[in-house]
Amino acid sequence: MHLYTARRRPAILAGLAIASVALLTACGTTSTPSGSGGAPDKLGTMEGSVSILAWPGYVEDGSNDPTVDWVTAFEDQTGCKVTSKSYGTSDEAFTLMKTGDYDVVAASGDASLRLVAAGDVAPVNTDLLKNYAGIFDFLKMQSWNSVDGVSYGIPHGYGANLLMYNTDTFTTPPTSWDVVFDKGSAYAGKVTAYDSPIYIADAAVYLMAHSPELGIKNPYALDTTQLAAAVDLLKGQRANVGEYWSDYLKEIQAFETGDSVVGTTWQVIQNSVTTGNTDVVLPEEGTTGWSDTWMISSQAKSPNCAYAWLDYIASPEANAQATAYFGEAPSSQAACDFRDDCESYHAGDEAYASQIWYWSTPIAKCLDGRTDVECTDYSAWTTAWQEIKG
Amino acid sequence: MPRAVVPRPRETTARKLSVFLSKHARVRLALLLSAPLFWLGLVYIAALAALLVTALWTVDSFTGKISQTWTLDNIVTVLSGSLYQAVTLRTVGVALLVTLIDVLVALPIAFYMAKVASPRAQRLLVIAVLMPLWASYLVKAYAWRSVLSQGGIFEWLVKPFGGESPGYGLPATIITLSYLWLPYVILPIYAGLERVPNSLLEASSDLGAKTGRTLRSIMLPMLWPAIIAGSIFSFSLSLGDYITVNIVGGANQLLGNLVFTNVGAANNLPLAAAIALIPIAIMIVYLTAARRTGALDNL
Numbered sequence: 030m031h032l033y034t035a036r037r038r039p040a041i042l043a044g045l046a047i048a049s050v051a052l053l054t055a056c057g058t059t060s061t062p063s064g065s066g067g068a069p070d071k072l073g074t075m076e077g078s079v080s081i082l083a084w085p086g087y088v089e090d091g092s093n094d095p096t097v098d099w100v101t102a103f104e105d106q107t108g109c110k111v112t113s114k115s116y117g118t119s120d121e122a123f124t125l126m127k128t129g130d131y132d133v134v135a136a137s138g139d140a141s142l143r144l145v146a147a148g149d150v151a152p153v154n155t156d157l158l159k160n161y162a163g164i165f166d167f168l169k170m171q172s173w174n175s176v177d178g179v180s181y182g183i184p185h186g187y188g189a190n191l192l193m194y195n196t197d198t199f200t201t202p203p204t205s206w207d208v209v210f211d212k213g214s215a216y217a218g219k220v221t222a223y224d225s226p227i228y229i230a231d232a233a234v235y236l237m238a239h240s241p242e243l244g245i246k247n248p249y250a251l252d253t254t255q256l257a258a259a260v261d262l263l264k265g266q267r268a269n270v271g272e273y274w275s276d277y278l279k280e281i282q283a284f285e286t287g288d289s290v291v292g293t294t295w296q297v298i299q300n301s302v303t304t305g306n307t308d309v310v311l312p313e314e315g316t317t318g319w320s321d322t323w324m325i326s327s328q329a330k331s332p333n334c335a336y337a338w339l340d341y342i343a344s345p346e347a348n349a350q351a352t353a354y355f356g357e358a359p360s361s362q363a364a365c366d367f368r369d370d371c372e373s374y375h376a377g378d379e380a381y382a383s384q385i386w387y388w389s390t391p392i393a394k395c396l397d398g399r400t401d402v403e404c405t406d407y408s409a410w411t412t413a414w415q416e417i418k419g
Numbered sequence: 420m421p422r423a424v425v426p427r428p429r430e431t432t433a434r435k436l437s438v439f440l441s442k443h444a445r446v447r448l449a450l451l452l453s454a455p456l457f458w459l460g461l462v463y464i465a466a467l468a469a470l471l472v473t474a475l476w477t478v479d480s481f482t483g484k485i486s487q488t489w490t491l492d493n494i495v496t497v498l499s500g501s502l503y504q505a506v507t508l509r510t511v512g513v514a515l516l517v518t519l520i521d522v523l524v525a526l527p528i529a530f531y532m533a534k535v536a537s538p539r540a541q542r543l544l545v546i547a548v549l550m551p552l553w554a555s556y557l558v559k560a561y562a563w564r565s566v567l568s569q570g571g572i573f574e575w576l577v578k579p580f581g582g583e584s585p586g587y588g589l590p591a592t593i594i595t596l597s598y599l600w601l602p603y604v605i606l607p608i609y610a611g612l613e614r615v616p617n618s619l620l621e622a623s624s625d626l627g628a629k630t631g632r633t634l635r636s637i638m639l640p641m642l643w644p645a646i647i648a649g650s651i652f653s654f655s656l657s658l659g660d661y662i663t664v665n666i667v668g669g670a671n672q673l674l675g676n677l678v679f680t681n682v683g684a685a686n687n688l689p690l691a692a693a694i695a696l697i698p699i700a701i702m703i704v705y706l707t708a709a710r711r712t713g714a715l716d717n718l
Contacts (some may be wrong), residue, residue: 120686127484148482218586271589272669279666286568333604408478408687415680416502418672 068154068179079334081113082125084321085136086355088113099350103335111332116274118225126150129328132335135185137319138173138388139227143407144324145176146392149329149386151179152179157266157336160343161360173389174322183339184360186352187320189385190223190384191309192283192292206235206312207210208291210262214271221283221292222266222271226414227388227406230317231293232259232266234386238314248317248398249389256405256413263417273418277301297356298376311384318385321357353377467699474692485688493693503677506629507697510673513593514657520597520645521604521653529605533612534620548605556599560666563595567667586670595663602654612638612700647709654705658698673696 081088090111091098100111114131116122119140126134126149137146142148155161159171161183168174168184175181194203198216210232213220219318222228233248236258241307243255253261271289274280277298283289285304299309323342325335343360349367358374364411365371375381394406405413428434440447474493478485494656532544542569551559565571567584574584576629583590615638661675673695681691709715 048707124686267670270670282564282568285563286570288569411680411687415672416676418504419505 042340067338068152069157069332070154072157072336074333075108075337076331076334077108077237078112078303079108079132079331079338080130081111081133081135081338082122082131083115083133084112084137084355085115085117087135087244087351088115089351089354096414097350097354098348099342103338106341107334107337109331109337111338123147123149126326128158128391129326132326132331133338134324134326134330135321136182136324139319139323139390139407139416141173141181141322142176142390142392145181148327150181150324151329153182153325153336155180155183155313158183158343160340160345160361163345163378164343164362165362165379167379167384171320171387173387174324182322182324183343185316185321185323185342186348186355186357186359187382187385187387188296188357188402189311189318189381190293190316191296191299192297192312192316193292193307193309194283194309195287195290196306197287198290202308202310203291204310204313205313206316207233207239209269209293210266211237213266216291217269218271219288219290220269221280221289222263222270222273223293224275226410227317228293229259229263229410229417230257230388230391234317235314236262242291245394246399248386249391249398250395250397250404251391252395252399252402252404255373256409260413264419267417267419271274284294295356300356300373311381315384315386318387319357320387348406428531434556439664466696470602470692470695470699473689475695476689478689480677488608493690494696495683496690497693497697503694503697505699506672506674506677507701510587510658510698511701513589513596513673514654516593517600517657518597518604520625521601522608522650524597524601525604525608525649526646529608529612532609533615534617545609546604548609552602557662557666559599560663563591563598564667567591571711587667589668589671591667591669591675592664592671596657597653599663600653603652603656605639607645607648611642611648614664615641628646644715645713645717651706651709652714654697655702658701 030285040120054322061299064203083357088100088111089097090100090113100113104110116125117135122134122136123140123143126144127147134144134150136150137205139149164184167190168187170178170180174184192209193205194208198219199208208216209220210220211242223231229251230248233245233251233255236243237245240258243258245251245255272279272283274283277295280289280294281298281301284298284302284307294309296309297306323339324330325339329335342349342351345359345361345363346367348359348361349364354369355372357364359368359371362377364378368376382389391405391407391410393403393406395402424550427451440450473485475489475491476485476487477490477492528544528548532541532548536544564587567587569584571584571585577583584595619637619641620633628636659675660671661679664671664673664676674694678694681687681694706715
């Protein structure tokens with residue numbers, strides 16, 4: 030490299046850099062106010078296509094496994110051609126919905142409220158959905174699928190975060206979450222936990238039972254003191270954690286090899302472990318869980334097909350297929366007629382369901398109705414979670 | 420003898436242009452370079468500028484929308500937060516250890532390949548070193564996950580000697596990263612060794628220098644640029660990694676994980692951009708230091 034070019038180049042590069050900065054700032058995003066008008070009173074004609082954003086395994090058209098297909102039947106019935114995209118985390122779904130490219134989204138409770146708040150989803154008139162009536166009552170009009178008495182979607186399926194343990198290590202089954210918290214040091218390096226800020230709620234559920242003086246009424250409504258207590262508990266747990274999991278295949282493997290012996294899990298993971306030396310329990314403190322909702326975008330280009338999809342996926346047969354494939358309880362009793370494993374997911378067991386605190390997005394306005402304090406929101410939880418992991 | 424008549428060429432536009440270009444060397448050069456320079460500017464400079472600009476914005480935690488108000492908050496958070504300092508130190512430590520291990524392993528392998536092996540064995544060894552690069556990064560990381568698991572191959576190997584598997588954690592991360600980046604370190608050192616003439620080694624021993632002396636005074640100074648080149652690969656690649664530590668790192672997190680969770684889980688692009696500036700700053704320091712040693716002159 031000759032010297033004169035070497036000296037001149039920085040000037041060129043600087044010029045380019047300035048130009049590109051100018052360009053970038055010039056084409057900044059224009060924010061469009063996305064008002065979430067009212068829900069329609071009646072449906073019109075089908076638009077011929079619908080675009081769906083969902084968890085993997087929720088919209089199967091036979092392309093992954095020819096025997097797993099509930100989309101083709103929908104297309105034949107309604108004439109709405111389905112295009113779908115799957116996402117990996119609630120946060121990814123939240124970001125993708127901002128593009129306005131999707132008519133329908135399957136959102137978990139830790140995304141749904143944010144979607145409503147951001148005006149990305151529209152209210153849903155459940156009178157237009159004939160399968161809505163059959164859905165378990167304890168899933169309807171909950172804090173994660175309705176706001177101020179207005180429904181924002183139709184429930185899909187639900188499951189609980191359970192305590193999984195290795196039966197070789199635990200001769201007597203644990204009954205409390207204390208094996209991963211206060212007594213976790215006995216299993217140091219072999220405790221596992223879910224790798225998401227939402228796991229802070231699991232610590233809060235434990236504190237609700239063991240530290241009543243903190244006054245936690247809802248694990249998703251934590252003021253700063255309560256959050257600090259949960260964070261302390263989780264920092265103590267961190268010393269015993271072998272690894273955190275967010276990929277469920279990773280947890281299956283860790284339990285099969287014995288690298289993890291106790292920790293939070295999903296029913297589908299227990300069903301997938303092949304070594305047979307694990308079991309799950311719903312501890313006495315109760316637990317957190319997830320309940321998914323099909324929602325319609327406020328910018329939907331095909332609202333009629335979107336309503337048709339919501340109704341179809343809640344129909345017993347389609348709902349049974351979709352929830353069985355993913356490994357969760359269906360949304361209606363009728364769906365259990367099409368499944369033989371409803372028992373293991375405790376579908377429709379209201380007493381079981383009442384012990385589950387379904388994922389909700391923590392927001393500054395306390396979800397438990399307190400008005401004298403401001404609660405910590407999801408971004409505070411995210412920061413806290415990073416500090417816990419250290 | 421009649422002289423051949425060369426007809427005067429027609430004055431077409433193309434010809435005029437070509438005449439103009441042949442007379443103006445600078446214009447020719449500018450036209451030639453503008454396309455690649457534009458590309459370079461777009462891909463590297465614009466991306467870096469976008470990163471820097473994003474780091475100066477904030478995100479509305481309620482609606483998740485980016486608000487373009489200028490603030491240094493993110494930079495201040497990243498510089499002053501004890502979390503970021505701890506994770507930065509851990510990341511740099513891992514990257515340094517990985518680099519050290521890779522250089523130590525690569526030197527004898529490269530020496531054997533370049534100076535000892537027969538030409539046929541040399542070719543086979545180069546293929547052998549390159550072979551892991553044909554497999555997916557993820558496959559290799561997951562392979563190490565099963566190797567290091569309880570009752571895995573590693574434990575089976577060291578158990579007779581009273582050892583045990585390190586389990587998932589930082590040691591596992593360092594082992595896996597060292598394995599992943601080893602070819603990138605071997606190849607530059609091998610290329611550097613090829614350029615060291617055998618006659619110099621012979622001359623050194625003729626003058627009475629022992630092996631150690633020859634290595635220290637002849638080989639190492641000539642190899643230094645190659646070692647630095649290799650270390651830049653392993654250091655920078657380790658600095659940005661977040662997948663390996665996710666797979667075998669147990670509960671630990673590195674800078675890459677912080678960036679990843681801030682983009683993915685927290686939907687906080689500005690903070691992620693601010694964190695991403697840390698490895699860039701470290702690499703600038705590293706490259707400047709490497710330049711000071713003069714190692715980059717001979718590349």
